[in-house]
Amino acid sequence: MSAEITKTGEALPALDFGHAWEYAPSPEATDHVRIAPRHELFVGGAWRQPHSSRYFDTISPSTEQKLAEVAEADERDVDDAVQAARRAYDRYWSRMPGRERAKFIFRIARAIQEKARELAIVETMDGGKPIKESRDVDLPLAAAHFFYHAGWADKLDYAFQGRAWRPLGVAGQIIPWNFPLLMAAWKVAPALACGNTVVLKPAETTPLTALLLARIVEEAELPPGVVNVVTGAGATGAALAAHPGVDKVAFTGSTDVGKKIQRAVAGTKKKLTLELGGKAANIVFADAPIDQAIEGIVGGIYFNQGHVCCAGSRLLVEESVHDLVVRKLRDRMATLRLGDPLDKNTDVGAINSGAQLARIRELVAAGEEDGAERYSAPCALPGKGFWFAPTFFTGVAQSSRIAREEIFGPVLSILTFRTPEEALEKANNTMYGLSAGIWSDKGAKIFWMAQRLKAGVVWGNTYNKFDPSSPFGGYKESGFGREGGRQGLLAYTEVGQ
Amino acid sequence: MSSQNSTLSRYGSSARPAPYPLFYPPPPPVDQIAVEERVAALGKRSIKKGAKVAGLTLAVRMMDLTTLEGKDTPGKVRQMCAKARTPLAGDPSVPSCAAVCVYPNLVPTAKAELAGSGVKVASVATAFPSGQSPLDVKLSDVRRAVELGADEIDMVIDRGAMLAGDYAKVFDEIAATKEACGPAHLKVILETGELGSYDVVRKASEIGIAAGGDFIKTSTGKVQPAATPAVTLVMLEAIRDHFLATGRRIGMKPAGGVRTAKQALHYLVLVKETLGDAWLTPDLFRFGASALLNDVLMQLEKERTGVYQASEDFSKD
Numbered sequence: 001m002s003a004e005i006t007k008t009g010e011a012l013p014a015l016d017f018g019h020a021w022e023y024a025p026s027p028e029a030t031d032h033v034r035i036a037p038r039h040e041l042f043v044g045g046a047w048r049q050p051h052s053s054r055y056f057d058t059i060s061p062s063t064e065q066k067l068a069e070v071a072e073a074d075e076r077d078v079d080d081a082v083q084a085a086r087r088a089y090d091r092y093w094s095r096m097p098g099r100e101r102a103k104f105i106f107r108i109a110r111a112i113q114e115k116a117r118e119l120a121i122v123e124t125m126d127g128g129k130p131i132k133e134s135r136d137v138d139l140p141l142a143a144a145h146f147f148y149h150a151g152w153a154d155k156l157d158y159a160f161q162g163r164a165w166r167p168l169g170v171a172g173q174i175i176p177w178n179f180p181l182l183m184a185a186w187k188v189a190p191a192l193a194c195g196n197t198v199v200l201k202p203a204e205t206t207p208l209t210a211l212l213l214a215r216i217v218e219e220a221e222l223p224p225g226v227v228n229v230v231t232g233a234g235a236t237g238a239a240l241a242a243h244p245g246v247d248k249v250a251f252t253g254s255t256d257v258g259k260k261i262q263r264a265v266a267g268t269k270k271k272l273t274l275e276l277g278g279k280a281a282n283i284v285f286a287d288a289p290i291d292q293a294i295e296g297i298v299g300g301i302y303f304n305q306g307h308v309c310c311a312g313s314r315l316l317v318e319e320s321v322h323d324l325v326v327r328k329l330r331d332r333m334a335t336l337r338l339g340d341p342l343d344k345n346t347d348v349g350a351i352n353s354g355a356q357l358a359r360i361r362e363l364v365a366a367g368e369e370d371g372a373e374r375y376s377a378p379c380a381l382p383g384k385g386f387w388f389a390p391t392f393f394t395g396v397a398q399s400s401r402i403a404r405e406e407i408f409g410p411v412l413s414i415l416t417f418r419t420p421e422e423a424l425e426k427a428n429n430t431m432y433g434l435s436a437g438i439w440s441d442k443g444a445k446i447f448w449m450a451q452r453l454k455a456g457v458v459w460g461n462t463y464n465k466f467d468p469s470s471p472f473g474g475y476k477e478s479g480f481g482r483e484g485g486r487q488g489l490l491a492y493t494e495v496g497q
Numbered sequence: 498m499s500s501q502n503s504t505l506s507r508y509g510s511s512a513r514p515a516p517y518p519l520f521y522p523p524p525p526p527v528d529q530i531a532v533e534e535r536v537a538a539l540g541k542r543s544i545k546k547g548a549k550v551a552g553l554t555l556a557v558r559m560m561d562l563t564t565l566e567g568k569d570t571p572g573k574v575r576q577m578c579a580k581a582r583t584p585l586a587g588d589p590s591v592p593s594c595a596a597v598c599v600y601p602n603l604v605p606t607a608k609a610e611l612a613g614s615g616v617k618v619a620s621v622a623t624a625f626p627s628g629q630s631p632l633d634v635k636l637s638d639v640r641r642a643v644e645l646g647a648d649e650i651d652m653v654i655d656r657g658a659m660l661a662g663d664y665a666k667v668f669d670e671i672a673a674t675k676e677a678c679g680p681a682h683l684k685v686i687l688e689t690g691e692l693g694s695y696d697v698v699r700k701a702s703e704i705g706i707a708a709g710g711d712f713i714k715t716s717t718g719k720v721q722p723a724a725t726p727a728v729t730l731v732m733l734e735a736i737r738d739h740f741l742a743t744g745r746r747i748g749m750k751p752a753g754g755v756r757t758a759k760q761a762l763h764y765l766v767l768v769k770e771t772l773g774d775a776w777l778t779p780d781l782f783r784f785g786a787s788a789l790l791n792d793v794l795m796q797l798e799k800e801r802t803g804v805y806q807a808s809e810d811f812s813k814d
Contacts, residue, residue: 013744015737021551021765026543132541215561291734292531327741335770346545441526461528 017334026344028131030086033121035208041077041201041212044084045224051076051436055140056233058207061128062341062350062385068279073230078199079358081228082237082245085170085197086224087286093197094167098154105153107220108213109146112139112248114187115216123181124341126208127143128161128350129304141181141466142185145484149470152489156175159489164496168271169247172240173263174255175210177352178307184210187250187484188227189468194492195372196248199459201240203253204233205353209426236427238264240285246270250491255406255477256433261338273481273491275473276311278434280455281427282312282463285420287438289461296326297302297412300437300463301334302390305351306410309478310435312463315392316404316423319416333377333390340382348379348410351386360388360409367393367413369404398426399418406432420445430452433475437463456482522776523662524703525738527695527731531628536726542766549762550800553793557584557591557763559779561619561750565626567658569644573600573607576814578610585811588801594790595779600625601642608646619646619684623674626688626717630655632670639677649682650674651785653717656691659701667701671708684750684783685710688719689728696746698728702735720783723753726763733771746775752785761789774780 038055041048051286061290073081081470093101118132119142156165171191175183180202195416202210214229230236234257241249241261251261252275265272267283282300284293284296300312341349351357371463372393382385392412396403402413417423427436439445450458456474459465466472471485479493510526510751562581564573574597581594596617597607607618620642624630630638638648653672656730663792675683685705705713713732716723735746749763761784768776776782791811799805 013740015740015773017773018777020777021542021769022548023542024548026545031563054809058615078687136541223521287526289526289528289531292528292535295535334773344541461531485590 002135006302008483012256015334017333018332023341027340028124028344030121030125030342033118035068035122035125037068038213039068039211039231039485040216041071041081041209042071042229043077043081043225044225044228045218045340048080050074058126058205059176060125060385061205061352062382064177064384064386067126068208070231073201073232073236073239075424078230078236078239078243079245081199081230082170082172082240082243084225085199085228087188088223089167089169089197092223093226094191094195096195098156098163100155101192101195102150103155104220105146105150105189108216109143109150110363112143112146114386115212116140116143119212120211121342123209127206128182128341128352129179130349132344132346133304133381135347138182138238140469142182145182145185145189145468149189153193154188156489156493159486160493162496168492168494169196170245170433171196171197171248171250172201172243172246173197173408174201174237174240174249174253175203175250177206178304179308180206181209181213181220186343187252188213190483191242191492192226194315194489196492199228199230199231199234199240201237201407204231207209207231223330235470239283241265244268248272248492250481251275253375257319258479270311271491273473273483274479275483276410276434276477276479277432278309278311278474278478279314279404279406279430279432280310280312280437281314281423281430281436281453282315282425283423283439283449284317284321284325285423285438285440285442287441287443288317289441290321290324292333292461293439294325295389296437296439296461296463297329298332298336300349302410303413303464305349305388307352307356307408308464310454310457310464310472312429312435312437313407313412314427315412315414316417316426319413322416324415330375331394335471336377336379336390338377338379338389348390349411349430351388354386356408357386361485362406363402363407363409364391364411367400368413370397370400370402371415372396372400372402394426398429404430420449424449424452428437431477434478435459503649509801510726512564520729524696524699524735525586527699529695532730533694533727536730536767539615539766539770540726540763542763544762544766547594549729549763550797552591552756552762552765553797554592555777556758556784557790557794558593559783560594560786560790561596561752561783562594562790563600563718563752563785565600565621569600569603571603573814574603575610578607578616580812580814582611582614583618585798588798591794591797595783597650598785599665601638601645601647604642604645604647617648618646619649621651621652621671621717622644624653625650625653626719628655629657631753632673635670636673636677640653643677643679649684650678651684651686653686653688653778654701654705656688657774659692659697664704668704668708671705671710672712675709682716683709683712684712686714686717686747686752687732688720689715689724695728695731698731699735701738702732706739706747710747710749712752712783714750714752716753716785717742718753724751724755724785726767729764730767730771733767737772740772746781748781748783749776750783750785756783756788756792756794757787758789761793
């Protein structure tokens with residue numbers, strides 16, 4: 001690594017993160033994981049071919065190899081699934097005492113823990129995320145969401161200050177590709193706990209773990225039709241959202257699609273929750289624990305290749321420490337290990353799809369055109385698959401596309417501020433409002449900021465922390481409704497006055 | 498702590514104003530939770546096969562084989578020196594250790610035993626382990642150890658002064674000790690287990706570095722907790738900031754509590770990913786340990802032969 005040159009022309013001391021001691025490859029063994037070559041729809045407790053007899057491929061984004069083919073559900077399949085869910089709601093699930101529902105949900109939670117290794121490997125193969133993340137984040141959290149909501153199932157009479165409540169009926173749930181199993185857990189667990197039945201539509205690039213979840217539901221012997229899984233692309237999701245038999249639509253994904261769904265359900269009796277995009281400010285004050293803030297910046301934007309709706313994609317750094325933070329961030333990025341997602345030492349995996357990679361490239365090109373200065377980590381990209389090196393931009397204008405639009409990739413925009421008021425104004429100056437981070441050693445400053453930030457989740461001296469008991473959701477174009485916690489139960493219940 | 502009444506000569510006046518300008522700006526705060534998260538994440542690095550052999554071989558080269566007991570004898574020290582020189586008889590692929598670390602009285606024995614081997618002799622001094630003696634006693638301790646042949650001096654800081662906020666006293670004692678060392682390298686033991694928080698560890702690290710320490714070291718081994726990965730990371734970050742500011746490379750020595758090969762590899766991961774390649778050398782990183790060597794040898798033999806040997810197959814010295 002060549003020494004950095006200051007403005008006065010003197011060379012700064014530079015750390016060298018080279019190859020003096022290399023880690024050997026450490027791939028997670030996959031020999032015990034068998035992915036079936038073809039996957040059917042899970043409707044009414046049975047595995048069924050789609051009416052159209054059409055299937056689509058799901059590939060590994062790190063190798064571009066086909067993993068399996070998956071049924072493409074059309075309107076007829078969706079109709080079957082909604083009817084199956086309705087029957088299950090009327091016959092079994094809405095009549096079952098909460099303590100009995102809880103037993104089934106606990107079974108699912110335990111089965112996820114028992115199959116955690118297989119699920120983590122399939123998640124990584126299908127979605128491209130590093131195995132250490134699917135193993136240490138996605139799987140434990142998915143199980144935790146089922147455990148947490150199983151606990152609520154027989155206590156709902158106490159959840160709403162004594163007010164009466166009832167389930168909504170059939171929930172149509174459409175989930176994204178960034179945390180496939182975890183988002184399924186966020187949606188399915190509270191719906192089941194509150195007595196609703198479910199039609200789940202996983203993303204077309206990452207359907208496999210939702211189908212494994214359906215297997216777990218089957219093995220847990222839930223009554224047929226309580227959970228249905230229909231696979232397919234946007235048309236399948238649109239059919240589900242528009243189906244008149246659906247009482248509740250829950251969607252996590254892009255703001256564009258969220259708006260379409262909101263239009264589709266307008267004027268109907270359907271309840272809706274949307275968890276959409278974000279452009280979160282991660283705010284670093286000069287009095288922050290800087291070395292730990294660097295970790296929070298890296299985790300905030302490069303975790304899961306930046307495919308995180310609450311990613312800290314706008315770094316607002318106090319101007320007096322800007323150069324220091326950028327210098328340290330560059331050093332830290334030299335140690336990020338990009339490559340085979342199944343390697344246990346991989347920090348940055350593959351971009352989820354070719355389409356997403358194209359979107360990231362387009363926005364990065366826009367950033368360069370706008371005159372921002374780009375830095376990409378010096379890591380070699382594999383020849384096959386979809387990859388993008390961790391990147392940041394300095395000198396980003398608040399008006400630039402890369403400061404305003406969600407990139408949903410490992411690309412950070414760095415802006416500066418001078419006072420807390422200015423940081424607050426810039427942080428809130430966005431159409432989004434999902435999350436924010438504050439780094440300061442002063443508790444009073446953190447609380448002052450947190451009270452004024454228009455964001456559903458605000459982290460202090462940490463980032464990307466999730467817990468099933470903590471409600472998650474957005475302001476403004478980041479959506480509405482909360483998932484997790486007591487507040488999250490409201491998304492799946494009708495509560496009396 | 499009445500430095501006012503002390504008759505000792507100190508560097509600078511005991512009536513000097515608070516040492517604020519010397520350490521301004523104050524050290525950055527350290528977030529305990531985030532530091533511990535970071536070391537836990539690095540503890541999950543998977544070190545296999547060739548990387549494991551290379552890492553453990555490096556760990557042997559970085560080891561300060563230590564005995565610091567009242568019952569130390571020339572016989573005990575001679576045995577330890579033989580082990581440091583040739584850790585595994587019959588396997589020349591295992592290198593010598595970096596140094597042996599003993600009390601001053603045993604320095605001549607170690608020096609004679611290790612002549613021509615390249616293995617250094619380190620001696621603790623400065624009223625080790627408490628440091629609670631007058632400065633002239635501590636400095637004379639240092640000078641005598643160097644005269645007896647010590648290549649390296651492991652001093653203890655005055656934790657009482659550190660915790661009382663008398664940073665000038667801590668600084669001056671280190672500076673005086675460095676001067677007393679002459680050509681010998683100085684390792685500054687912070688005794689982090691007595692400092693109470695990472696913020697104080699960070700501050701003590703900066704004082705140790707600014708006052709002339711060649712190495713900073715976690716612990717005497719006489720206080721629990723001794724070295725931990727988290728406290729080591731905090732010290733490595735202080736070393737990193739000093740390097741970024743000045744270009745000067747300070748060494749690091751975790752000591753006490755490092756007992757297994759797996760722990761040693763965790764520490765090497767911390768060094769590799771915090772300071773980079775330049776610090777992956779015995780010149781800038783040491784382990785202070787006694788029990789660690791045999792576990793490392795056992796793992797190296799396992800990698801070489803494919804099977805674990807009994808603990809009795811490794812000499813206990």
